[in-house]
Amino acid sequence: DTAVSQTPKYLVTQMGNDKSIKCEQNLGHDTMYWYKQDSKKFLKIMFSYNNKELIINETVPNRFSPKSPDKAHLNLHINSLELGDSAVYFCASSQMTAGYGYTFGSGTRLTVV
Amino acid sequence: GQQLNQSPQSMFIQEGEDVSMNCTSSSIFNTWLWYKQDPGEGPVLLIALYKAGELTSNGRLTAQFGITRKDSFLNISASIPSDVGIYFCAGRDTSGTYKYIFGTGTRLKVLA
Numbered sequence: 001d002t003a004v005s006q007t008p009k010y011l012v013t014q015m016g017n018d019k020s021i022k023c024e025q026n027l028g029h030d031t032m033y034w035y036k037q038d039s040k041k042f043l044k045i046m047f048s049y050n051n052k053e054l055i056i057n058e059t060v061p062n063r064f065s066p067k068s069p070d071k072a073h074l075n076l077h078i079n080s081l082e083l084g085d086s087a088v089y090f091c092a093s094s095q096m097t098a099g100y101g102y103t104f105g106s107g108t109r110l111t112v113v
Numbered sequence: 114g115q116q117l118n119q120s121p122q123s124m125f126i127q128e129g130e131d132v133s134m135n136c137t138s139s140s141i142f143n144t145w146l147w148y149k150q151d152p153g154e155g156p157v158l159l160i161a162l163y164k165a166g167e168l169t170s171n172g173r174l175t176a177q178f179g180i181t182r183k184d185s186f187l188n189i190s191a192s193i194p195s196d197v198g199i200y201f202c203a204g205r206d207t208s209g210t211y212k213y214i215f216g217t218g219t220r221l222k223v224l225a
Contacts, residue, residue, distance in 0.1 A: 004155075031211070041199055043156070043215040056212055090155050096211050101146045101203070104155030 003027050006091050006105040013081055014113055020077045021108045023091030029103070031055075031096040032074035034066060037088040037107070049074055050096055081112045117204055117216035125222045126192055134200060134219040135186040142204030145178050145185040146213065150199045159200075160187070194223050 004025045013019050025032060033056075034046040048056035049068040063079045074091060088109050092102035119136045126132055136145070144163055148156035160171050162178035162185060169176055175188045185202055202216040 033212075035215075041150075041218050041220075043201065045212055045214075048212060092155070094211075101144075101148075101158045101161055102156075102213065104157070106153070106155050 004091055004093055004103050004105040006089075006108050008108060009106065010109050010111075012111045012113065015081055015083060017081050018077070018079045019081060019110070020075055021089055021091075021110075023074045023076075023105060025072055025091075025093040025103070027093055027103060029093035029095050030071055031094050032068065032071070033092040033094075033102065034074065034076050035090040035092060035104075037090060039087070043090070047074075047076075078110075081110075083112050086110055086112045117202055117214055119200075119202055119216040119219050121219060122217070123220035123222070125224060128192060128194060128223055128225050130192055132189040132192050132196070132221060133186060134221075135184060136202030136204075136216045137184045138204055138214075139183070140204075141182040141207060142214075143182070143207055144205035144213075145176070146203040146205075147174075147176050147185070147187045148201045148203060148215075150201065150218075152198070156201055189221075192221075192223050194225050197221060197223050 006023045031050045033048045035043050037043050046060050047066040052068045065077045068074045088107045090107050091105040094102045117138050147159045150156040160176040165182050167178040173190045199218045203213040206212045
């Protein structure tokens with residue numbers, strides 16, 4: 001039973017398109033995150049939702065819009081995709097105040113051509 | 114903003130050797146985590162540290178939370194080929210957002 005699952009695993013799309021990545025966790029955690037990992041493998045936080053409320057919104061272009069329909073799901077929609085958006089996007093979840101760290105999904109590799 | 118620097122950036126070692134890597138910050142953190150990322154997968158938590166000076170082991174892995182709360186190290190004893198991967202440290206932000214800042218990563222390659 002996968003704890004944090006993301007779909008799709010791979011996404012290849014043309015510049016200018018709009019795409020979505022979905023994430024679901026079955027750990028009962030109250031907080032979910034989106035991280036971006038670039039080609040140098042740096043992991044940077046993008047967004048975080050706690051019980052469906054946006055609590056972290058780092059400096060990210062407003063073409064990126066997260067949506068959390070419930071605390072087990074966090075989706076990422078990207079408008080007008082650009083070449084520089086190519087990266088691996090990781091969803092993660094945690095119990096926010098517990099301090100036990102995140103459980104990550106296996107990532108979505110987005111390639112914009 | 115807060116930054117975590119890891120060293121070395123990458124290392125090649127022989128199977129059976131011990132490995133040491135560290136993570137330093139210009140800011141204080143209350144919690145340190147060590148993760149490992151295998152190719153094509155997400156990072157997986159190895160060890161969590163919650164108190165300054167704390168030394169914790171998980172099998173062949175040992176990690177310590179620095180006394181100054183600005184650093185941490187990870188040791189791997191008797192490395193094996195499956196230790197290959199990228200090791201990340203992460204420090205918990207003290208601003209109240211509970212987010213973790215990730216280090217720049219140490220890429221480990223083990224030669225059989």
